[in-house]
Amino acid sequence: MLAAVLHGMNQEISLEERPSLIPAPDHTVVSVQFAAMNHRDLWIQKGQYAGLKYPIILGSDGMGTVEGKQVIILPGMDWGDHEAYQSRTYRILGLPDDGTFAEEVLVPTGNLFPKPDHLSDEEAAALPLAGLTAYRATFVKAQVQPGESVLITGIGGGVATLAMQMALAAGANVYVTSGSSEKIEQAMRMGAQGGVNYQDxxxxxALKKMSGGIHKIVDGAAGRSLGLAIECLLPGGIAVNYGGTTGPIEIIPQRLFWNQVTLKGTTMGSKSDFAAMLSFVGKHKIHPVIAGVFPLNKINEAFAFLKSTAQFGKVVLAIPSL
Structure with missing residues (x-):
């Protein structure tokens, strides 16, 4: 099989022929049709991720076929018995297990779900990791309700964009932040009430004035910006963080305890979260936004596009058929 392999830190991805995969007990070989990229792949390439090992086939997101039937892959493995948190052995496809940037991938059979009928193959590949993270953050942790004002930070990223789409589908009033006025405008065309440029x-x-105050925050940046966002929360508000791209959270403690604010962390989600996410996406006919589709042999160009932060939505890889 053809596979995109990372051999070391800060190296380009190389295309190589690998032996075809052999099914293992309780595991299934999926013929991958499309895969999607995440910033996790960039961090692994840069060596900024725990448990690094090389060589590795990256890729957490994907869809393909098993015995002629199209499937979508749950990228999280061994969540464990507790819905509230993952087990110590929880891991994500693409490290330490070889991932979806190849013609075949071996996954636990229980991680395969039918591809949603309303999605294109590219959209289905783009959904799993970002959709699961967004769903758990928005509904399980933030408990977003109709009519609430919700702030989604860093719009344009895969998780943020799907969180916005989900919150809008649930009847919330959504506001966004970005360093790009163009991305804010695109979010508003998709239904957001308004947005602010965090470079201002x-x-x-400005956000407090346009929104009247925020009930819920879904954030993937952390850093100083999350502390500033929390200043916009109404008393009793909830802030949920799923990432730390800008570093340690900087918060004035009084903003939390005096306003009875709750700060929650979240990552990925359980198998039941994934099933609930697929049901919600199907019910509301949500389509992940695709920023670009690259053939597998252009994977290094796809990485460069993802690094540029120019994209709005997900970057997808087309995998050649065997």
């Missing part, structure tokens, strides 16, 4: 130092004041 007065953005918290």
């Amino acid at each position: 130092e007065s953005w918290p004041q």
